[in-house]
Amino acid sequence: MTDLPKRVQINEEGPREGFQIEKTAIPTQRKIQLIDALSQTGLKQIQVVSYVNPQRVPGMADADEVVAGFTRQPGVRYTALWLNKTGFLRAVAAGKLDVSGTLSLTASERFLARNQGRTLAENIAAQHEMATLYKMNKVPVRRASVMSAFGCNYQGDVGVADVLDQVRQLLEIAQQHEFRIEVLSLADTMGWATPLAVKRLVGAVRERHPELAVALHLHDTRGMGIANAYAGLEMGVSIFDAAVAGLGGCPFAANKGAAGNVCTEDLVFMLHEMGIETGVDLDRLIEVAFLAEDIVGRPLPGSVKAGGALDVLRKRVKEARQ
Amino acid sequence: MTDLPKRVQINEEGPREGFQIEKTAIPTQRKIQLIDALSQTGLKQIQVVSYVNPQRVPGMADADEVVAGFTRQPGVRYTALWLNKTGFLRAVAAGKLDVSGTLSLTASERFLARNQGRTLAENIAAQHEMATLYKMNKVPVRRASVMSAFGCNYQGDVGVADVLDQVRQLLEIAQQHEFRIEVLSLADTMGWATPLAVKRLVGAVRERHPELAVALHLHDTRGMGIANAYAGLEMGVSIFDAAVAGLGGCPFAANKGAAGNVCTEDLVFMLHEMGIETGVDLDRLIEVAFLAEDIVGRPLPGSVKAGGALDVLRKRVKEARQ
Numbered sequence: 001m002t003d004l005p006k007r008v009q010i011n012e013e014g015p016r017e018g019f020q021i022e023k024t025a026i027p028t029q030r031k032i033q034l035i036d037a038l039s040q041t042g043l044k045q046i047q048v049v050s051y052v053n054p055q056r057v058p059g060m061a062d063a064d065e066v067v068a069g070f071t072r073q074p075g076v077r078y079t080a081l082w083l084n085k086t087g088f089l090r091a092v093a094a095g096k097l098d099v100s101g102t103l104s105l106t107a108s109e110r111f112l113a114r115n116q117g118r119t120l121a122e123n124i125a126a127q128h129e130m131a132t133l134y135k136m137n138k139v140p141v142r143r144a145s146v147m148s149a150f151g152c153n154y155q156g157d158v159g160v161a162d163v164l165d166q167v168r169q170l171l172e173i174a175q176q177h178e179f180r181i182e183v184l185s186l187a188d189t190m191g192w193a194t195p196l197a198v199k200r201l202v203g204a205v206r207e208r209h210p211e212l213a214v215a216l217h218l219h220d221t222r223g224m225g226i227a228n229a230y231a232g233l234e235m236g237v238s239i240f241d242a243a244v245a246g247l248g249g250c251p252f253a254a255n256k257g258a259a260g261n262v263c264t265e266d267l268v269f270m271l272h273e274m275g276i277e278t279g280v281d282l283d284r285l286i287e288v289a290f291l292a293e294d295i296v297g298r299p300l301p302g303s304v305k306a307g308g309a310l311d312v313l314r315k316r317v318k319e320a321r322q
Numbered sequence: 323m324t325d326l327p328k329r330v331q332i333n334e335e336g337p338r339e340g341f342q343i344e345k346t347a348i349p350t351q352r353k354i355q356l357i358d359a360l361s362q363t364g365l366k367q368i369q370v371v372s373y374v375n376p377q378r379v380p381g382m383a384d385a386d387e388v389v390a391g392f393t394r395q396p397g398v399r400y401t402a403l404w405l406n407k408t409g410f411l412r413a414v415a416a417g418k419l420d421v422s423g424t425l426s427l428t429a430s431e432r433f434l435a436r437n438q439g440r441t442l443a444e445n446i447a448a449q450h451e452m453a454t455l456y457k458m459n460k461v462p463v464r465r466a467s468v469m470s471a472f473g474c475n476y477q478g479d480v481g482v483a484d485v486l487d488q489v490r491q492l493l494e495i496a497q498q499h500e501f502r503i504e505v506l507s508l509a510d511t512m513g514w515a516t517p518l519a520v521k522r523l524v525g526a527v528r529e530r531h532p533e534l535a536v537a538l539h540l541h542d543t544r545g546m547g548i549a550n551a552y553a554g555l556e557m558g559v560s561i562f563d564a565a566v567a568g569l570g571g572c573p574f575a576a577n578k579g580a581a582g583n584v585c586t587e588d589l590v591f592m593l594h595e596m597g598i599e600t601g602v603d604l605d606r607l608i609e610v611a612f613l614a615e616d617i618v619g620r621p622l623p624g625s626v627k628a629g630g631a632l633d634v635l636r637k638r639v640k641e642a643r644q
Contacts, residue, residue: 004518151632156639191629195552196326196596222632223588223625227549230517259629266545274518299621303545307513307581310473310544317478 005238007277009045010264011215012038014292015066016047016081017261018247020059022296028062030295032069037288038244039073042280043264047079048097051087067094083116084126085133092137101134101141103127103173103181105166108152111189124169131177141179144170145217149201151192158192160204167205183239184212188228191221191259195231202235215239218262220246220301225262226270233276242267245289245300263302265289269309282309327560329599331367332586333537334360336614337388338369338403339583340569342381344618350384352617354391359610360566361395364602365586369401370419373409389416405438406448407455414459423456423463425449425495425503427488430474433511446491453499463501466492467539471523473514480514482526489527505561506534510550513543513581517553524557537561540584542568542623547584548592555598564589567611567622585624587611591631604631 015035019026035048048070054061063080072078077098080091091099105127106112109120118126134141146166151157167184174181186201202214216232218225218240229240241261248260265285268278282304289305337357341348357370370392376383385402394400399420402413413421427449428434431442440448456463468488473479489506496503508523524536538554540547540562551562563583570582587607590600604626611627 153635154639156636192632194592194595195549220625221629222591223548223585223629224592226545227517227552227592230549230552259625263545269544270516270546270549273516301623301625303542303581303623307543307545310514313475314478317476 003236004233004274004276005236007238007279008233008271009239010043010267010278010280011045011047011079011239011241012043012244012264013047013241013261014038014243014245014247014264016050017243018292018296020050020052020057021248021260022059024297026059026295028065028069031062031066034244034288034292034295035066035070035078037291039071039076041284041288042278043285044075044279045077045079047081050081051090052081052083064090064094067096072096085129088130088133088137092139099139100143101130101139101179102143102145102185103131103141103170103179104145104147105170106147106189107158107162107166108148108155110154111148111152114154124173127170127173128176131173131179134179135177141174141177142182143185143215144174144181144183145185145187146170147187148189148192149186150188150197151190153190160201163201164204164208167209171209182213183215184209185215185217185239185241187217188219189217191219191224193218193228194224195227198228198231199235202232202237206235213239215241217241219259220262221259226266229262229267230270233271233274240267244285245292245302245305247292247296247300260301263289263304265304266302269304273310282311325558326555326596326598327558329560329601330555330593331561332365332589332600332602333367333369333401333561333563334365334566334586335369335563335583336360336566336569336586338372339565340614340618342372342374342379343570343582344381346619348381348617350387350391353384353388356566356610356614356617357388357392357400359613361393361398363606363610364600365607366397366601367399367401369403372403373412374403374405386412386416389418394418407451410452410455410459414461421461422465423452423461423501424465424467424507425453425463425492425501426467426469427492428469428511429480429484429488430470430477432476433470433474436476446495449492449495450498453495453501456501457499463496463499464504465507465537466496466503466505467507467509468492469509470511470514471508472510472519473512475512482523485523486526486530489531493531504535505537506531507537507539507561507563509539510541511539513541513546515540515550516546517549520550520553521557524554524559528557535561537563539563541581542584543581548588551584551589552592555593555596562589566607567614567624567627569614569618569622582623585611585626587626588624591626595632604633 049063242264243261244264246263371385564586565583568585
C-alpha cells in the first residue's frame with residue numbers, strides 16, 4: 001500500500017530550538033539537565049546550542065557554558081548551529097561537539113534579507129566562504145539545506161522549481177569545494193507546508209536527485225507537522241528534525257506566535273505504532289517532555305505526553321485479562 | 323500521485339463534544355451563541371446537543387433550552403446525539419432538528435460494558451429496537467457507525483476483521499428493517515489510530531463494501547488527528563466529524579485527559595491549502611474558534627488560530643509588492 005521506511009533517524013533540536021525562543025531566562029544548569037536527559041532516551045543526535053550573536057538571541061548567551069557542562073554519551077552525536085565564521089569557530093573551540101558543515105540556501109529572498117541581512121547573491125558567496133572554512137578545518141560537509149522551502153511569511157508561496165534551483169546551486173557550491181552532499185534537508189521554516197505540498201516537493205527532489213537522502217525540518221505552526229511527516233514517510237523520507245514536547249513554539253501567542261518543530265515524542269509514537277524503528281525509548285522520552293515543560297514553566301504543545309502512550313494501556317489490558 | 327477528493331463534508335460536533343466534557347457550567351445563552359456563530363461559517367451540518375441522562379452528563383442538562391434557543395439557518399442541518407428511546411423522543415419532540423437515525427455498534431466489548439452497560443448481544447438487540455423505533459417514526463436511517471474501531475483503552479488493539487464483522491452485523495440489522503446504509507462512520511473513539519491503521523482499515527472496508535461512503539470520526543488524543551484525516555483523504559474519505567478549536571479535549575490533563583475531535587479549522591486549513599473545497603469560510607471559522615475558547619475559559623488546542631491562516635499572509639505579501 002505504501003512504502004514506508006523501516007527505520008527513521010531523528011535529530012533532536014529541542015535544546016537549540018526551544019531555548020533560543022523562550023522569553024524568560026532559563027538557568028544554564030537546567031539546559032544541561034535537559035540535554036543529559038535526552039542523551040538517555042536512545043536519541044542518536046542532539047543539537048545542543050546555536051552559536052549566534054547574544055545581542056540578537058539572548059537565550060543562547062550561555063552556549064559555551066552549556067556545551068562545557070553536558071555529559072557526552074557514547075553513540076550520541078552532539079551538534080550545534082552557527083550562521084557565520086565566528087559561530088563555527090566557537091563550535092570547533094568547544095572541543096566537544098560533532099562538528100560538520102551544512103551548506104544552506106533559502107528560496108525566499110525577503111526572508112533572507114530579514115533573517116540574515118543578505119541578498120541571494122551574498123548568501124551564495126557566504127556559503128562559498130563557509131565551504132572554504134570547512135575545508136581548511138578538515139570539517140566534513142555532507143548535508144545541504146533549503147530554508148523556507150514551502151513558503152515564507154514575507155515572500156508568499158515558494159514553487160517547486162525555485163527549490164530545485166536552490167538545490168542545484170547548493171550542489172554546485174559543494175562540487176566546487178569537492179564536498180559530496182548526501183543529505184538534502186528541506187525546511188518548512190514558517191509552517192507553510194501541507195502533506196500534499198510535501199509529497200510534491202519531495203517527489204520532485206527525489207526524481208531529480210535520486211542519490212540524495214531527503215530530510216525534513218517541519219514546524220508545527222498550523223498543526224500540520226505530524227501529517228507532513230507522514231507524507232514525507234510515504235515519499236521515503238527517513239530523517240527528521242524534531243523537538244521534544246514541541247519546544248520552540250508559543251502556542252498561545254495568536255498570530256504573533258512562532259511554533260516549534262514537530263514534537264519528537266508525538267513523531268516517535270506515530271513511527272513506533274506504524275512499526276518503524278527509531279531506537280528511542282518512548283516512555284523515557286515522554287518523561288523528558290514533562291521535564292522540558294517544567295523547565296520552561298509553561299504548557300508545551302506535545303500531545304502524547306497528555307494522551308499517554310498505548311503500550312502502557314496494552315500492558316494494563318493484558319494484565320486485567322490474566 | 324494521490325487521488326484526493328475534490329470536496330469534503332464536515333460535520334461540526336464542537337457544541338456537543340465540547341460542552342458535554344467541560345467541568346464548569348457553561349451558560350445556555352453562550353452555547354446558543356456558539357451554535358449561531360458556527361451557522362454563519364458555511365458549515366453544512368452542526369451537532370448541537372446530546373440528549374443524554376443529565377445525571378451522567380450534567381453539561382447537557384439544558385439540551386432542550388439550547389435547541390429551543392438557536393436560530394436555524396437555511397442550508398444547515400442541525401443534528402443531535404442520543405443513545406436510547408428517551409433521548410430520541412426528546413430530539414423528535416424538539417421539532418427543530420434534522421432527525422435521522424444511526425445504527426451503531428462497537429468493536430470493543432469492554433468499552434461497551436463501561437460506556438453503556440451492555441454486552442455485544444444486548445447492543446445488537448438495542449440497535450434492532452432503535453431501528454424499529456425509527457421505522458415507526460418515519461425517520462430515515464442512512465448511516466451506520468463502528469465505535470472504537472482502531473483500539474480501546476479497556477480492550478486493546480482492535481483488528482480489521484473485528485471491525486468488518488461489526489460492519490456486517492450493522493448491514494444485517496439495517497436490511498432486516500429495510501433501511502439502506504449509505505455512510506459508514508469509523509470512530510477512533512479513544513485516539514488509537516495512526517495514518518497507517520487508517521489506510522489499512524478504510525482500505526479493507528472499501529474493498530469489501532465499495533457501495534458505502536466512509537466517514538471518519540477522529541479524536542486527537544495523541545496528536546494524530548490531522549495526519550489520520552490526511553490518510554483517510556488518500557483513501558477517498560470525504561466526510562469528517564470535527565470540533566471547532568478542538569473542543570472536547572483537556573490538553574493539560576496528562577493521562578487522565580480525554581482529547582477532543584480533530585480541530586475543524588485545522589482540518590479546513592489543510593483541505594483548502596490542498597485545493598479541496600469545504601464551503602467553509604476559514605477566517606470566520608477561526609473567529610468562532612476564539613469565541614469557543616472565550617466560552618470555555620481556557621486555551622483550546624487548535625493550531626491555525628494561533629499560527630494564522632496563510633491567505634492573510636499572501637494578501638499582505640501581494641500588497642507589499644504593489
